[in-house]
Amino acid sequence: MKSYKELPDDAGSNIIGQVTAQANRLSQRLSTVKHTVAIMSGKGGVGKSAITANIATALSLMGCTVGIVDADINGPSIAKMMGVRNITLEYTKSGVLPAISHLGIKIISMDLILSEDDAPVMWNAQTQKDAFTWRSTMEVGALREFIGDTEWGDLDFLLLDLPPGSDRLPNVVELIPNLGGVVVVTIPSEISQLIVKKSITMARDILKVPIIGVVENMAFYMCKHCGEPEPLFSVQDTSDYKLNENTLGKIPFDPKLSLCNDSGTPYLSEYLNTPATEAITEIAHKIQNFFNS
Amino acid sequence: MKFLCIDCDTAMKFKDVTRPEQGSVTAVFECPECFTEIAMYLNPSETQMLKSLDLKLGGNNEAVQPMQMVRSQLETAKKDPFTNISSEVTNGETAEGGKCPFTSVISEAFDENSEPTPEPEQSGLKWTSEALERLERIPSFVRPMAKMGIESFAKDNGHSEITGEIMDAARGNFPAQF
Numbered sequence: 001m002k003s004y005k006e007l008p009d010d011a012g013s014n015i016i017g018q019v020t021a022q023a024n025r026l027s028q029r030l031s032t033v034k035h036t037v038a039i040m041s042g043k044g045g046v047g048k049s050a051i052t053a054n055i056a057t058a059l060s061l062m063g064c065t066v067g068i069v070d071a072d073i074n075g076p077s078i079a080k081m082m083g084v085r086n087i088t089l090e091y092t093k094s095g096v097l098p099a100i101s102h103l104g105i106k107i108i109s110m111d112l113i114l115s116e117d118d119a120p121v122m123w124n125a126q127t128q129k130d131a132f133t134w135r136s137t138m139e140v141g142a143l144r145e146f147i148g149d150t151e152w153g154d155l156d157f158l159l160l161d162l163p164p165g166s167d168r169l170p171n172v173v174e175l176i177p178n179l180g181g182v183v184v185v186t187i188p189s190e191i192s193q194l195i196v197k198k199s200i201t202m203a204r205d206i207l208k209v210p211i212i213g214v215v216e217n218m219a220f221y222m223c224k225h226c227g228e229p230e231p232l233f234s235v236q237d238t239s240d241y242k243l244n245e246n247t248l249g250k251i252p253f254d255p256k257l258s259l260c261n262d263s264g265t266p267y268l269s270e271y272l273n274t275p276a277t278e279a280i281t282e283i284a285h286k287i288q289n290f291f292n293s
Numbered sequence: 294m295k296f297l298c299i300d301c302d303t304a305m306k307f308k309d310v311t312r313p314e315q316g317s318v319t320a321v322f323e324c325p326e327c328f329t330e331i332a333m334y335l336n337p338s339e340t341q342m343l344k345s346l347d348l349k350l351g352g353n354n355e356a357v358q359p360m361q362m363v364r365s366q367l368e369t370a371k372k373d374p375f376t377n378i379s380s381e382v383t384n385g386e387t388a389e390g391g392k393c394p395f396t397s398v399i400s401e402a403f404d405e406n407s408e409p410t411p412e413p414e415q416s417g418l419k420w421t422s423e424a425l426e427r428l429e430r431i432p433s434f435v436r437p438m439a440k441m442g443i444e445s446f447a448k449d450n451g452h453s454e455i456t457g458e459i460m461d462a463a464r465g466n467f468p469a470q471f
């Protein structure tokens with residue numbers, strides 16, 4: 001009796017061919033994108049999406065063409081932060097046209113597809129009983145389509161706003177094997193820093209993705225009374241957690257930034273000379289220099 | 294996945310596949326020498342895994358449509374989340390039955406040339422007006438699933454009419470509140 005290896009193919013489904021075709025479609029789509037950058041963290045809620053939206057704005061104000069993939073399939077927030085929530089997506093045979101913010105930033109997000117504010121992502125299935133066995137595959141499939149089926153056109157930067165955790169980057173790297181780099185976001189709390197170390201190890205040592213640097217968000221706030229920067233969290237000694245990675249910048253906590261995110265107006269285009277704007281603009285320049293050097 | 298006809302010691306070839314029915318798919322393979330056929334059944338989980346990978350049994354001969362997986366599989370999507378602005382009519386994705394088990398599922402997600410979605414199988418169960426009212430209160434995106442769950446609970450327990458009490462009893466079976 002013939003063994004598995006002796007049988008010529010998979011009975012005609014050509015699964016390998018189908019998977020290769022998916023990968024080719026993706027890499028062809030990204031051939032007009034110069035740099036892909038994933039924004040990741042360890043813990044959730046540290047400001048990845050806010051920073052993605054504002055770095056995109058900064059890069060755009062610097063004259064770059066920018067796109068954002070909201071890779072947080074279950075907790076999408078980029079469409080709201082960029083003020084494009086109410087857009088209906090259009091498509092042609094060759095792809096889905098992304099939503100475009102007033103600065104010309106191209107955006108794709110699950111939020112543009114979901115029916116209602118309170119609608120979670122639920123996939124069509126006969127039963128949701130064993131959904132844990134396929135749900136994450138579905139999410140990777142959705143991300144593959146977001147990256148590969150959106151008509152990005154020529155872009156200098158495509159930013160990917162990842163969900164929290166170190167476990168998501170491997171999926172992205174599988175889809176984009178030559179990912180340009182990773183920006184790691186943390187806040188000055190021991191807990192955040194403990195977890196962010198895992199993300200750095202995952203990116204640098206396991207996946208071998210270049211780390212552009214670490215952003216410390218909510219690093220301080222400007223005291224209303226004396227005008228001096230004051231720490232927002234207790235931990236200010238940042239010597240250990242970055243595992244020798246370079247700091248791209250420290251962004252202060254600014255309530256106006258949060259208000260801008262909520263109202264869908266990028267903070268950076270509203271407030272030109274604040275410490276947060278300066279910090280974010282400097283980070284955007286460092287990202288650009290990372291690829292130019 | 295490979296199949297061997299033991300008598301002929303020959304690899305079997307893919308022949309046909311049904312559309313998903315109650316979540317499961319049947320694929321037929323045939324020995325090219327003695328023409329013996331075998332049927333392979335995928336259970337709903339296996340079918341779902343294939344869907345989630347956007348892979349087609351028997352090969353994919355169709356032009357890929359943009360975001361076809363999200364468009365066809367997202368249950369909680371807006372009514373018409375995507376507008377087709379292409380001048381050409383996107384054809385081909387409605388090839389009947391044939392080789393692609395999920396063609397029908399995919400084409401329904403397209404707003405052009407889509408076939409009407411067949412009504413969910415009539416359960417033959419009656420709903421009291423109170424029960425119907427309560428059904429209406431379930432968020433629209435989970436309603437079809439909840440309805441199916443309640444009806445199958447009622448059937449399993451030998452009821453022919455769905456009342457408020459049956460809904461209460463069924464409630465423990467799935468997450469939607471009603």
Ligand SMILES: Nc1ncnc2c1ncn2[C@@H]1O[C@H](COP(=O)(O)OP(=O)(O)OP(=O)(O)O)[C@@H](O)[C@H]1O
Nearest residue numbers: 044045046047048049050164252253254257258261
């Ligand atoms: N520097 C800042 N100053 C003020 N508010 C901020 C700052 N950074 C982020 N925020 C606010 O903090 C909240 C959390 O930020 P955000 O949603 O960007 O975090 P996240 O890391 O993307 O979260 P998740 O892990 O859930 O994706 C948001 O309301 C955002 O507007």
Ligand SMILES: [Mg+2]
Nearest residue numbers: 048049072077
């Ligand atoms: Mg986020």
